[in-house]
Amino acid sequence: MIDFFTDPYKDELIYSAIARFHFYSGNIDFKDTIEECFGKRTMIPTLEFGGRLEYLANELGGTYTADDIINKNTIFPYYAPFIDYKRRDEILRDIKFNGSGTIYTKLGIIAGSICKKNYIYYCPICAMKDIQQYGEAYIHREHQLQGIMICAHDGNVLKRYSIRKLDSSRIKYIKLDKELLSLEIGSEKVNNYEKHLKLAKDAHYLFTEDLNEINKNNISSRYKFFLFSKGLARRNGTIKQRRLYEEFIDYYGVGFLESLESYIDFDDEYNWLKIVTRNSERVTHPIRHLLLIGFLCNNIEEFFKTKIIWIDKKVENSKYNIENANLNKLSEYKRNFIKIIDENKGMNRTTLREQLKKEYIYLYRYDREWLFSNLPKKIKEEKQIIRIDWEKRDKLYFEILQKKYIEIKSLEKPVRITRTSLAKSLGILDNIEKKIEKLPLTRNFLEKVFESTKDFQLRRCKVIIDNLIQNNEEIKLWKIQRTAAIRTNQFNDIKDCLIQYIEIKSDCIEKII
Structure with missing residues (x-):
């Protein structure tokens, strides 16, 4: 005790x-x-x-x-x-x-x-x-x-x-x-x-x-509910991923998402936004959940406190909602809805929803049956072929990879420079591996900065040497090898380069003195 x-x-x-x-x-x-x-x-x-x-x-x-x-x-x-x-x-x-x-x-x-x-x-x-x-x-x-x-x-x-x-x-x-x-x-x-x-x-x-x-399943249901309310999901629960991606990027901006290591590559089937909206078994970081919640709702309390229920993969009204609606507000919103429809013949559902956001959400939440019976008839959407501007994407990848390269090189503990270490956290690794022939700037940059195991071991040892010199400690090859945790046969391959580097650094120090 x-x-x-x-x-x-x-x-x-x-x-x-x-x-x-x-x-x-x-x-x-x-x-x-x-x-x-x-x-x-x-x-x-x-x-x-x-x-x-x-x-x-x-x-x-x-x-x-x-x-x-x-x-x-x-x-x-x-x-x-x-x-x-x-x-x-x-x-x-x-x-x-x-x-x-x-x-x-x-x-x-x-x-x-x-x-x-x-x-x-x-x-x-x-x-x-x-x-x-x-x-x-x-x-x-x-x-x-x-x-x-x-x-x-x-x-x-x-x-x-x-x-x-x-x-x-x-x-x-x-x-x-x-x-x-x-x-x-x-x-x-x-x-x-x-x-x-x-x-x-x-x-x-x-x-x-x-x-x-x-829990995770409840969160997934809430995502679908609010995505549907914003016109970003269909009644069967499937997500309009392209539109979601575009509106999400527009809402936060690439720079903000990059600062949170949450950049999204739409062509990557396993980007985090697709994973979190598909109820994947993968674990998604809380910060990314908060980003999606912030995009979907005015505040986080609305996301967690709104009462919803899902039946057969369709959002249905609960008796609680219909009985507890503000009837005056419900009537007012219905009048507004009918008025706009009457004044704008031929208006499609998407435009109507954008123009009457708060009315649409309220009616959807409290009298869905009335809402769907009064919406304009669906206009069949023509499928558009999305053409990717690979030159633009190549420049974007090149820029963010350069930033990542500088970030990794500045780490106190050296990390080997590879495609994976540069591109994985940016969410673009899969695209680079599969579409590299369409990304010449990116390819040339990766080839230029790529480190072999030997290159990385050499750089890591140079960092150790620099630290020993800075701390006025005696430089011993055995100490460098032990600190870098390199096997003897591999260390012997870079020993001559290290001796040369030590001599150059020593000459520089003598000239300064």
Whole structure:
């Protein structure tokens, strides 16, 4: 039984509470703290979720339940509405009774993760308020969410904490030290600030509302309902993917989507927008769900609170809706509808829906039978052949690949430059692999920057050499090989090049001196 524990603050990660517990308990070895909290010394701390929380809750004498901690002090509610019940139950069991090793895989964080955060983040105003109220700052869970770069409460750009978890011991719990916090309100400029702020507020909504009854299937039904309401789905549930793509891109803009690693290649049958609207078994990142919800609804509450029911893949009225409609508003909207139809003979359904958006949605929701019986007759659409401007697409791919190349080259930990590393996260890999002959600019660029295994090993070793020189450390070939984790036979192939590089760098340093 733990006699003393640092109670988690509001929206504090359980990781942060344990970090404070370690500090105040006087423990020197983090393994002692881990054993006290989890009953075993081999647990590896994880920032976002944690593990063996059932054991921790029992050790705290029933003050908390594991479910309380999960819902209030982990980021699990950010993912929960968008996964099915079976997967959700498996993950909850892992968090309660096991370690967190498999949680990330089951949530698709490893395979399909975007906007990864390698640092702990904080809001300077929130940190200031915490220090004034509690005498210390703590790690807020909302600030750690992938894809969120603005504080939902104060509207400030989040800042990186100076100590990076990846650079610390695997068993260390990092506590925010107010001496290391920058509490000045920054003047950082963020493109598409309002859109980023809305995303942050929508993510906050996922933490404040009880969405336990919502799961992936329910989300899918809601997508189809609102897509149909916007004229982007047919009555049988199929999606008008081309029109959805065009309106979605027009709504957000390519630059904003790229900033969230959510660019969409329409020709890729497995782009994320198609996957999420087809109720695929694949896991889709929450930030992309929030993007689609923001496009479909005026606010996130409308998306989750609207009462809908699906029967035989068709949206049908529930008795609740028809009985609880505002009859005065219903009558007014019907009159408006009939008036516009009478004044505009020959108007098609799409134009009518665009002109009377709020009336259409309201009638659809509360008296669908009347709506469909009074709509103009359908005009058979002529199928259009969509011709792709490959020259334009080639230039676009070339531009975004250049940006990605610069981004990868600037990473602290080198990553090999290949088609996959450049194009996969942009969602254009499949198109490049299948249509490369139509993309000469793209092809030439990829051929130019492609790294063989040997090229990459050589670049990685040069980075290590540069770091040794910068830190005034002795340069030893065996140390370079060990740090780069290269087999001896492969290292021997690049040894001469490295010796030459060391000599050149040494000459440069001597000239400077």
